[in-house]
Amino acid sequence: MKTVWRQTECSMDTIKALYNEVKVSPITLRVLINRGLDTPAKVRGFLNNNLKDMYDPYKMKDMEKAIKIMCEAIDNKEKIMVYGDYDCDGVTSTAILYKAIKKCGGNVAYHIPHRENEGYGMNITRVEAIAKEGFDLIITCDNGISAVAEVQRAKDLGLKVIVTDHHELPFEEVDGERRLIVPNSDALVNPKQEECQYPFKLLCGAAIAYKFAMALYKRRGINGGDDLLELAAIGTICDVVDLQDENRIIAKEGLKILSKSNNPGIKALKQVIDIQGEVTCYNVGFAIGPCINATGRLETAEMSLQLLLCEDNREAMELATKVFNLNKERQDLTTASFEEVCEAIEGSDLINDRIIVVYNDHIHESIAGIVAGRVKEKYGRPTFVLTEGKDMPKGSGRSIEEYNMFEEMLKCKEVLHKFGGHPMAAGLSIKEENIPEFRRLLNENCTLNDNDLALKIKVDSPIKLNYVNEAVVEEFNRLEPFGKGNPSPVLGALKVRVKEVRFLGAEEQHVKLKFYLEETFKTVDGIFFNGKERVEEIFISAYGDDYRSHMMAPENLFVDVLFQPDINEFNGRRSVQLKIKDIRESKVKR
Structure with missing residues (x-):
């Protein structure tokens, strides 16, 4: 793969001016300037920010409304369901909301969908079951922004719904114009809403759940939150959001708590993994997070949630051991599948495609995204890995900075059954007979040149x-x-x-x-x-x-x-x- 070194230009006048103000070495100042920190205030803010610099959660659109609904539900002893997701961000989000609502006296339960049986996000059948079980309020985390029909069904059944999410707002194209489609929830907390005045838009689901919890604690006169912050840090690091502004504060301060965690589940997992001393981003991103993710991929994510909520040391160690072993199994599956896919690519004309589309019905659908990411890294090209689904082939895509995967899929939507995502990653389902056409359309529409496909450092x-x-x-x-x-x-x-x-x-x-x-x-x-x-x-x-x-x-x-x-x-x-x-x-x- 061609490699391009990109050296950023930096004015010596800017470096000298900053040095006179902040007394940081020129080499470090050059690094900071490359990150857009080109004033004394920005440099000091980056180097010295802490929890006191977090924004008021009530600045989020509908936060006031959501907290009022939640407080009324708690006071009226209503049954509250936290509806989460099966990845690391979703599991930590669910744990944060469950712990916070319970601490405030709420009658709360949780549900995380089964990846294969229910799929991502809210499920109408599950919503109907929740209503039948007598729940009064659903609060989502790390999902819900695209659950228009599911939220409406919940409303029709008499439930109140609070949506907390961080994903892009869905839309439809009408006469060449995009029209936003949002669920008819009682409150919608997502800083990416155009009307939301919250200063930072790049929070993950766990971070938004943490902000909700802090707003709830403030309203109920409850102190604390360190146990929630360490979970928010795990979600933030593992969801690979930009570690800037509030995300950096959450990660930095949360890692300090993780290093001395009192959470029995986290302590047990650190022991099983053999993480000693200070916990780093690497520990979270490449050890703790993958273990939490593995349960949702190979069994049920509730196992990881139970680990994070566990209060008994012996039970925590048993769960941590199971989670750790599942991750080892997932690693073996991923390696074997990656090698199979690479062999298929290099043994066919796929090797000449600028957009790689591989169908292998033996790959476990839960690891298709991981395999796609590894293939993308090896060949430096946007990659879709498809495998056999319950009703039809399903798969995931991983992209490069120069290729907006979601926009390019829009051009092929007539051959896709369902799809969604963002510029760097996507998921889809497609009829098997349409896969060759999907591959053809992607490559015919592709405008990437050799320089676009080069590895940039x-x-x-x-x-x-x-x-x-x-x-x-x-x-x-x-x-x-x-x-x-x-x-x-x-x-x-x-x-x-x-x-x-x-x-x-x-x-x-x-x-x-x-x-x-x-x-x-x-x-x-x-x-x-x-x-x-x-x-x-x-x-x-x-x-x-x-x-x-x-x-x-x-x-x-x-x-x-x-x-x-x-x-x-x-x-x-x-x-x-x-x-x-x-x-x-x-x-x-x-």
């Missing part, structure tokens, strides 16, 4: 390696937590001399490099995970087929390298280490 700043030290790493740590919208800074060094190279790992897939710093006559280590192919290209270009004989002492070999600075601790010794993102042969004579 954003470079925050150039730097000479002898200036990379522990102080730089420690100051970068102040920018955490890192994630979407606030990535870990990437630095670039040009014309660096390679002193030594070793391949590591069972399949020699990783590379350890030693770079020589000519200014100081010292060396610095770099680790390049899964970088063997890239490094081999450079050595073969420099030395031919006999390149391995040169790896321990390359002669006059210079490279350009992109990296994230890190600290390596081994046997009580600390040293700077480069986590390499990409490498290329430098345009300098050997």
Whole structure:
């Protein structure tokens, strides 16, 4: 895959002006400016913000109305149903609302739909069952904004409905114009409504549930909320929303609570996973979150919800062990399915398509999205993975920044049964006989060129390696937590001399490099995970087929390298280490 390095331009005048005000190093200021933080107030706000900087939840449209309805339901001992979703954001949202309403004295229960039997969001049959069981109020979380018919059915049956959601508002096209379609709920809390004056629009479902809970606590005169904030942090990190503004505060402050959590379920899950000490974004995004997600994919998400709500340590450990083992099973299924799909792509003309559409009826439908994401990462192209559904093939798509997947699906809607999503991800169901036409239409309409399909790596700043030290790493740590919208800074060094190279790992897939710093006559280590192919290209270009004989002492070999600075601790010794993102042969004579 072609790789493009994109170095952002930054005015030295801007850096100097900021430095005089905030006394942050120029290299860190360059990173902050790249994130749009170009005034002293913005920089201070980013570095020092905390829970006191959160916005008043009552600024959300319909929040006042929703809280009034909820308080009346609690006071009148009405039966309240929290209607959630089966992914990590939905499970944590459900846990937040359930815990908050119960603490306020509400007669509350919860329901999370079964992925295969009910599908995403509200289900009319389930709504009818909820009404038959005598519930008076439904409050949704992480769903409901598109449940027009389901909400109306609930209303017809005499239920009150509060919708809390963060997804884009659905619409229909009439004479080339888009007309919004929203459910007829008693209150609709979603900051993406055009009339909503809430200052930040990018909250996930769990964050909106947390804001609702805080508004409810305020109205009922209840203090606390740390136990809800840690759940909101899990949902925020795992839903991959931009870690900016309130999302960054929720993630940063929530991680502190997670590190010392008193929640029996979270404590047990951390123990089973073997997370010790400070909990990081990586721990949540790649360990805790996938475990919570796994139950909704392979069994029922209620297992994860029970874990988060559990108050008994022994029961918590049993549930955590089950959840952990389910995630291992999910990982094995995903790997096997990914390999099958890649084999199908490379063994057919699919490899030539700019938009990949693969149908494999053996893939578990719950992991189609994960597989699509991995295929997209490998080939750098928008990908749809379809598999056998209950009534017809179903699947998921994952996209790249340059391709609005939802807009392109609108152009093919005549061959789709149902679909929905946003620019970067989508879900669909389609008759099997229509799959070839869907593939043809997507590729015929595709305007992506080679540059669009190239892997882009954003470079925050150039730097000479002898200036990379522990102080730089420690100051970068102040920018955490890192994630979407606030990535870990990437630095670039040009014309660096390679002193030594070793391949590591069972399949020699990783590379350890030693770079020589000519200014100081010292060396610095770099680790390049899964970088063997890239490094081999450079050595073969420099030395031919006999390149391995040169790896321990390359002669006059210079490279350009992109990296994230890190600290390596081994046997009580600390040293700077480069986590390499990409490498290329430098345009300098050997």
